[in-house]
Amino acid sequence: MDIDEILSKVQKGQLDLESAKQELKSTSFLNLGFARLDTSRKLRQGCAEVVFCQNKSDDHLLEIYKQIYQSEGEVLGTRANLHQASLIQEHIPQAIFDSHSGILKIEKENKAHKGLIAVCSAGTADIKVAEECAQTAEFFGSCVKRFYDIGVSGLHRLLSALPEIEKANCVVAIAGMEGALGTVIGGLVSSPVICVPTSVGYGANFKGLSALLTMLNSCANGVCTVNIDNGYGAGYLAHQINRQSKNF
Amino acid sequence: MDIDEILSKVQKGQLDLESAKQELKSTSFLNLGFARLDTSRKLRQGCAEVVFCQNKSDDHLLEIYKQIYQSEGEVLGTRANLHQASLIQEHIPQAIFDSHSGILKIEKENKAHKGLIAVCSAGTADIKVAEECAQTAEFFGSCVKRFYDIGVSGLHRLLSALPEIEKANCVVAIAGMEGALGTVIGGLVSSPVICVPTSVGYGANFKGLSALLTMLNSCANGVCTVNIDNGYGAGYLAHQINRQSKNF
Amino acid sequence: MDIDEILSKVQKGQLDLESAKQELKSTSFLNLGFARLDTSRKLRQGCAEVVFCQNKSDDHLLEIYKQIYQSEGEVLGTRANLHQASLIQEHIPQAIFDSHSGILKIEKENKAHKGLIAVCSAGTADIKVAEECAQTAEFFGSCVKRFYDIGVSGLHRLLSALPEIEKANCVVAIAGMEGALGTVIGGLVSSPVICVPTSVGYGANFKGLSALLTMLNSCANGVCTVNIDNGYGAGYLAHQINRQSKNF
Amino acid sequence: MDIDEILSKVQKGQLDLESAKQELKSTSFLNLGFARLDTSRKLRQGCAEVVFCQNKSDDHLLEIYKQIYQSEGEVLGTRANLHQASLIQEHIPQAIFDSHSGILKIEKENKAHKGLIAVCSAGTADIKVAEECAQTAEFFGSCVKRFYDIGVSGLHRLLSALPEIEKANCVVAIAGMEGALGTVIGGLVSSPVICVPTSVGYGANFKGLSALLTMLNSCANGVCTVNIDNGYGAGYLAHQINRQSKNF
Amino acid sequence: MDIDEILSKVQKGQLDLESAKQELKSTSFLNLGFARLDTSRKLRQGCAEVVFCQNKSDDHLLEIYKQIYQSEGEVLGTRANLHQASLIQEHIPQAIFDSHSGILKIEKENKAHKGLIAVCSAGTADIKVAEECAQTAEFFGSCVKRFYDIGVSGLHRLLSALPEIEKANCVVAIAGMEGALGTVIGGLVSSPVICVPTSVGYGANFKGLSALLTMLNSCANGVCTVNIDNGYGAGYLAHQINRQSKNF
Amino acid sequence: MDIDEILSKVQKGQLDLESAKQELKSTSFLNLGFARLDTSRKLRQGCAEVVFCQNKSDDHLLEIYKQIYQSEGEVLGTRANLHQASLIQEHIPQAIFDSHSGILKIEKENKAHKGLIAVCSAGTADIKVAEECAQTAEFFGSCVKRFYDIGVSGLHRLLSALPEIEKANCVVAIAGMEGALGTVIGGLVSSPVICVPTSVGYGANFKGLSALLTMLNSCANGVCTVNIDNGYGAGYLAHQINRQSKNF
Amino acid sequence: MDIDEILSKVQKGQLDLESAKQELKSTSFLNLGFARLDTSRKLRQGCAEVVFCQNKSDDHLLEIYKQIYQSEGEVLGTRANLHQASLIQEHIPQAIFDSHSGILKIEKENKAHKGLIAVCSAGTADIKVAEECAQTAEFFGSCVKRFYDIGVSGLHRLLSALPEIEKANCVVAIAGMEGALGTVIGGLVSSPVICVPTSVGYGANFKGLSALLTMLNSCANGVCTVNIDNGYGAGYLAHQINRQSKNF
Amino acid sequence: MDIDEILSKVQKGQLDLESAKQELKSTSFLNLGFARLDTSRKLRQGCAEVVFCQNKSDDHLLEIYKQIYQSEGEVLGTRANLHQASLIQEHIPQAIFDSHSGILKIEKENKAHKGLIAVCSAGTADIKVAEECAQTAEFFGSCVKRFYDIGVSGLHRLLSALPEIEKANCVVAIAGMEGALGTVIGGLVSSPVICVPTSVGYGANFKGLSALLTMLNSCANGVCTVNIDNGYGAGYLAHQINRQSKNF
Secondary structure, eight states, rough: OHHHHHHHHHTTTTHHHHHHHHHHHTTTTOSSSSOOEEEHHHHSSSSSSOOEEOOOHHHHHHHHHHHHHHHHHHEEEEEEEHHHHHHHHHSSTEEETTTTTTTEEEEEEOOOOOOEEEEEEHHHHHHHHHHHHHHHHTTTTTTEEEEOOOOOOGGGHHHHHHHHHHTOOOEEEEEEEOHHHHHHHHHTTTOOOEEEEEEOOOOOGGGGHHHHHHHOSSSSSEEEEEEEEEEHHHHHHHHHHHHHHOOO | OHHHHHHHHHHHTOOOOOHHHHHHHHTTTOOSSSSOOOHHHHHHSSSSEEEEEEOOOHHHHHHHHHHHHHSSSEEEEEEHHHHHHHHHHHSTOOOOEEEETTTTEEETTOOOOOEEEEEESGGGGGHHHHHHHHHHHHHTTTTEEHHHHOOOHHHHHHHHHHHHHHTEEEEEEEEETTTTTHHHHHTTTEEEEEEEOOOOOOOOGGGGGHHHHHHHTTTSSSEEOOOTHHHHHHHHHHHHHHHTTTTT | HHHHHHHHHHTSSSOOOHHHHHHHHHHTTTOOOOOOOOOOHHHHEEESOOEETTTOOOOOOHHHHHHHHHHHHHEESSSOOOHHHHHHHHHSTOOOEEETTEEEEOOOOTTOEEEEEEEEEGGGHHHHHHHHHHHHHTTTEEEEEEEEEEOGGGGHHHHHHHHHHTTSSSSEEEEEEEOOOOOHHTOOOOOOOEEEEEEOOOGGGGGGGGHHHHHHOSSSSSSSEEETHHHHHHHHHHHHHTTTTTTT | EEEEEEHHHHHTSSOOHHHHHHHHHHHTEEOOOOOOTTTTTHHHHOOOOOOOOTOHHHHHHHHHHHHHOOOOOOOEEEEEOOHHHHHHHHSSOOOOEEETTTTEOOOOOOOEEEEEEEEEESSGHHHHHHHHHHHHHHHEEEEEEOOOOOOOGHHHHHHHHHHHHHTTTTEEEEOOOOTTTHHHHHTTTTSSSSEEOOSSSSSGGGHHHHHHHHTTSSSSSSSEEEOOOOOHHHHHHHHHHHBBBBBO | OOOHHHHHHHHHSSSSSHHHHHHHTTOEEOOOOEEETTTTTHHHSSSOOEEEEOOOOOHHHHHHHHHHHHHHHEEEEOOHHHHHHHHHHHHHOEEEEEEETEEEOOOTTTOOOEEEEEEEEEGGGGGGHHHHEEEEEHHTTEEEEESSSSOOGGHHHHHHHHHHHHHHHHEEEOOOOOTOOOHHHHTTOSOOEEEEEOOOOOOGGGGGGGHHHHHOSSSSSEEEHHHHHTTHHHHHHHHHHHHTTTTT | OHHHHHHHHHHHHHHOOOHHHHHHHTTTTEEEOOOOOOOOOHHSSSSSEEOOTTTHHHHHHHHHHHHHHHHHHEEESOOOOHHHHHHHHHHHOOOOOEETTTEEOOOOOOOEEEEEEEEEEEGGGGGGHHHHHHHHHEEEEEEEEOOSSSGGHHHHHHHHHHHHHHTTTTEEEEOOTTTTTHHHHHTSSSSEEEEEEESSOOGGGGGGGHHHHHHHHHSSSEEEEETTTTHHHHHHHHHHHHHHHOOO | OOOOHHHHHHHTTSSSSHHHHHHHTTTOOOOOOEEEEEETTTHHSOOOOOOTTTTTHHHHHHHHHHHHHHHOEEEEEOOHHHHHHHHHHEEEETTEETTTTEEEEEETTTTTOOEEEEEEEESGGGGHHHHHHHHHHHHHTEEEEOOOOGGGGGGGHHHHHHHHTTOEEEEEEEEEETOOOOHHHHHTTTTTTTEEEEOOOOOGGGGGHHHHHHTTTTTSEEEEEOOOTOOOHHHHHHHHHHHHHHOO | OOHHHHHHHHHSSSOHHHHHHHHHTTTTOOOOOOOOETTHHHHHHHHHOEEOOOOOOOOHHHHHHHHHHHHHHHEESSSSHHHHHHHHHHTTTTTEEEEETTTEEEOOOOOOOEEEEEEEESSGGGGGHHHHHHHHHHTTEEEEEEEEEOGGGGHHHHHEEEEEEETTTTEEEEETTTTTTTHHHTTTOOOOOEEOOOOOOOGGGGGGHHHHHHHHHHSSSEEEEEOTTTTHHHHHHHHHHHBBBBOO
């Protein structure tokens, strides 16, 4: 029931006051004790809750996967490890694990992928983050093209891919070290560019701080930044932009 | 001429090789000596070059305004001061200056404003940045609604404005101090949320670092961040997302 | 003997000068050589010394537990590991270890729990710190209610719990990542709010710095902050506030 | 009207649905356009909204003072300057300005001051922050005693004042430079200690960072920290703790 | 084909337009799917692409070594570990691994080493970085002399080596801790000095930040700095300077 | 009266208990209301309290100078400005102000200067801090020799002065920018070296952080560091070391 | 006299021991009391001492200019202001001041400029630093070409200038904000690239830190970095590299 | 031979010029290839070179111990581990290892310990650093008294030990967390106080940064600071101060 329905039932005398107050508050999550699953998120935001697997205990993780699977018919989890994958697959055999990106998911069949997102990465070490991004956007229904190892130390690699990148509704630029890829792409395309700094590098990289500051200070227009290594966040946002675009 | 045309002319013998090489490179900017105006930017990215007025010398600034006005028929400048406004208005009387946002512009008449962007700010001190954002998006043709002073210390102010905010193709959340506004809005709406940390605050705010980190680490989905106080960048990106949305 | 007694005995000739000087200094701690147990702390501050187990050598830890147990009849230890728990339990079988919070304690029976403290955490990963906080306050005699996984990305979960949270004499808000929970609660309740930033997160979280700065810069009134992951400190302070409140 | 009343009127047919929805949202703040005064704050949190004067434009500030004065009969403003004081006093002659603390207030007469808060500062340069703290707590109705220049480089000054400090329901420890005062007091008293780092110092003080980290890492129990130079926040919180204490 | 050739063929009708566009872009790298080898780098910059082995997967690493070996006849890899060395040596037996520097290379025989580079290190713990530097420069054809353990705490060790150091076309100064070596050498020689801060040290060294800042702020003339522990970068740059010097 | 006397008087019945307690606490400072002068400091530490003039109000400063002058017959003040100097000189004409170091003092005549301290500075911009150091040590009775502009970019300048520097009981090394002077001197002399980082420099100097970290991480033995620009602290400590040395 | 001469004179009995020791140390600088001019620097390093004017007192500055002019016949000063320029020009009329770069110099006539250095800057606001760099290198005898406003947000501007840049013996890349210019140039040319981060920008630029980290972490080969805004240092080093190059 | 002897021999014709130059440079260290032992350090600074064992390879470590043992008859090594201890003891059976402090030494018998140094630590976790400090000073011949676990959270423990601490020629204050011990001791004693911040703590301690800043900003006189966890450096400096004191 939404707020209109609840008030309407109150007006008609079909709902007493105390129940109405409870209803207003309790319909939208599932209290597991250790966690409160946000079951109204899909209604509110268009995508169901995603599981951040890292550091979750086995019993908690399993319970959460079961609950979401039951209510949504599919589950997307990120930053899972091999042990967690085995655990879930034991109970939900159709779960699929990609060790490189850490994505552990159960996905509905024959999902359509629409629009276009370009996921670009500077080096091979950034692929892990790039895949988390790409697979997240694909899970939600976006079509994704990957452009890997096109960092600016060999600029012709990027320029060669540019015509394809320009077709996307949203571009994701993923880079560690000095993170210049975001700015260079930002100056060349007309669609929004989401920058993902990665922790790839050493020394004065300070675990991604260098790339993060680069991207935040970009002299190019139409760029924004998410947290270091946050492929998931970039994929989610890229999907949001893509799904509301004209050619989706 | 674009690359196709140039190559075509070469094939037809209408252009010699050396000229073609130069053509490929020189058509797209105007070399003023002290600056190289990116005259191909509108073609490439959809919006003409914007003038960052701060610290520019008087003669440089005037020359740049004149050149852009001549080629585009309008100019958008940011971070201008009163002195610069007088200077430009002396030579281009139709220039308009908004001292609060620092926007100094010459704008074509009867511009249509389409789609919808919601510009939200946490406190009154954030209005300066919010106006830079709103007026930038409006200059490029977006329709903007402002929601000021809806910070989370009085949550009901935000909740009251929520139904209107939810209608936007893109939401901008502008906040200093602890910057929680971005996360709270990000958890409530389904469209992309661009967070702008401001330098409003003192002490452990460290000139906006606090709000910046808050926004980068947001636990909400569908949010991204631009540089501290970068209202312009947020307005530009919001316009990009808005203009490619279905209901633009 | 306190200073009054000592001076009184000196006046009456019952204590010579040198002894008096020593007495003034030596009555209040127990010198174990490697450590000086602050045996006068309970008298001075209302709670006996608590053992910070981390990095203590086995013989030191055991000796300290024995001494405090002998003088106080109960011991509270924090940040203990499994090995340390086994060691202490071998010699003091009634010791109880909670592996999640790291609390290793021997507690008097039938302890009353009075007043009310609300311990709130944003995500499931923050539960470890939340339990250190809750169990500390309970050990000292406070009544604690737990509200876990009520982070602001799903605001209705928090609003639903609000009526119960408002009843507490003191609220503890525990959150990692962007740490917005403290501010949002701070704007909604009238009792003091103790914020505990946690190191939960990654990237620009910088091991809790993000949540720490958020909480220090909170735009809400009536909030304060303790060290990152310092559940113990928050629990102690919450108990102090609770125990001196009218309805304790 | 609170939520119960509104629902009750809906049930009785005295309020139509759309009006009810608006009522739920709009009763609790006053939209001035540039600001939304949180008029329900006193009801919600026990103290009316306080004005942070710094950087507010003259017309905004005056309008806010007038509105709060009208609804509350008194106004507390912080970080005001001499110009702002003159402006307000011109329109509201009974306004009182303390140039040292920056407090600009209109206060009801014959206000009772109850309980006890001890405001301690390490050096004379910290008095500015200390007064902001003390006068805030006094405005809300707390009794405050001041102990200034009792920094730990001359420990006997603190020890001499200790018996009086120990009587307070809450102690505020204000210090810049190395900020050790908070820890030393925290180890000596049994009531909660609120630490306020100040920006007093130079060099590796880094504008208060040094004192802030000292206070966050305090080895003493029962201490918490607020933002650098945040005397207001400490005074507010101290009043909250004091007002709910048994001997208030 | 370079741009001249391509345009020439277009002019002569030997190449159609679409093919010409592709040719312009695709000739200069080898797309392995997961990586795009920059095969035109030697032509463009004078040295072939170097393999940064760290964190590369086995199959990726092997494929990259094979491809570069095939096209260049030799391969230089840095930051390899023992496992990676075994892997490569199994397939390319002539690969040589130096466990101290992490250099894993296949090198053409009878390579001449010309000019002179002086590689100086402050302490024995810096040798690892110094060898990465020295062996990189040697691989590209520079003659290198090593001066190890000449840190400024025993200044006579440096002064004794000075006459030999002065003969080099380029000096590399490698130091951790306080990193003063770069400044002292910079004040004594007339050739360019490349400073390499190392992460050797502890505490306020902050993993090399101390030495990095020292070197960036050097009061000596003619010094520059590369990333912390970046022996490779310094060796590459030293070779560039050496190879274009008169006495190379 | 010291503690022995007080207890003795109590034993003999010459002092009642309450008076004794007060006596123990109140003899050692002078409560001016806004400040508590530490009048027992000379007895306790060998040097009377020194006035940190910066930011003190006129009436406070004057009162403090008068009180210390009355009790000690001389006053040392640091970081005074021209206005403060005029103020004090108006009331205490024999006060002497050195605008370069900011020292404002009234000094007893014919003071002996014993032992030897060497105050070394790297550049001319460091002289301000160096003079604060030198004049502080001289005020307390140490003999000081100055060695200015001997920075390591011209090492022979330092080596030339070395024989004289080696004669000192304590060496102070004052340097900004990269701050290498402390380490180089530390490796050459056998007496303790106090390093003073200065804020001289720009860019990655970060207001003295660079020199501070250099000095803290020095690879030389026998060096310690004080706060950035803290010439006073170094002068005080150098005097302490000098005064207890055999040849003082 | 150099060391050989001195020892030779000692051997021949033409110099007594004590004089020889002094001679070894004192020939190479001029002690002005407040400064020790490094008169042997030209001999030792190839370029005479340069005057850093900032913060120097008038009398010191004038004395230094006079002394260097007398011994060298020309003087290069950096970071001078208008007042200092007037002062010097009053006494040395042939002194020339460039207010934009802050260069204040007296230069020998008909100086030859050899080799080639390319000085590139990203934006117009970086010109100040770029001119300090270019004019420094020119003073020492290098030929310099300037390429201004070629930042990567409009990549075609850089690509257009590339053929000319490639001809230089050394390239200087000057950029603020995100500082990507250094990496992009570094990936395109074969000569050494000196990166100069500038403090141009705002917010998370942190006064040049962003550009500094970008440049230090560059994924391109053959790049090094100097301090933020250090145009002088880059110009000096570029000249060193240029002067020892084959085509100088 | 010192410089006097060498010059004298040259004068007498007993030494030719080239040999003299070499002699001047080579007498004072022993070149092991991988290291240059500073054999003249004892002559120059009063203490022989100490071995920093951490990260040294086995063969290097053994060779260094052997060489120093041969020339000095004793060796002091710090930060050794168990493996290194076994290695050295196998070849030099009289070597003694203290696993707590990491000291691995061979020491001459019947060494006298003179003067007095007070080594104070705040908590039991700081003992590791405190022992490195104490044993270093003892090795060089100082008499050391230890005062452990006297942190300021229980101030009476420190006050009780004060009379003994006051007798020392030099006090070392070792503390982690908030590091207030240094300031409190600094305000109570008249001898120099060397502060050693330790990395003991968590969260906003930032691996010792908190205690380091506290100590650098101490409001007490006569204190200085060494690097985080640098017990060795403090012990060395304390010995220097002690050995030149009157009562040594």
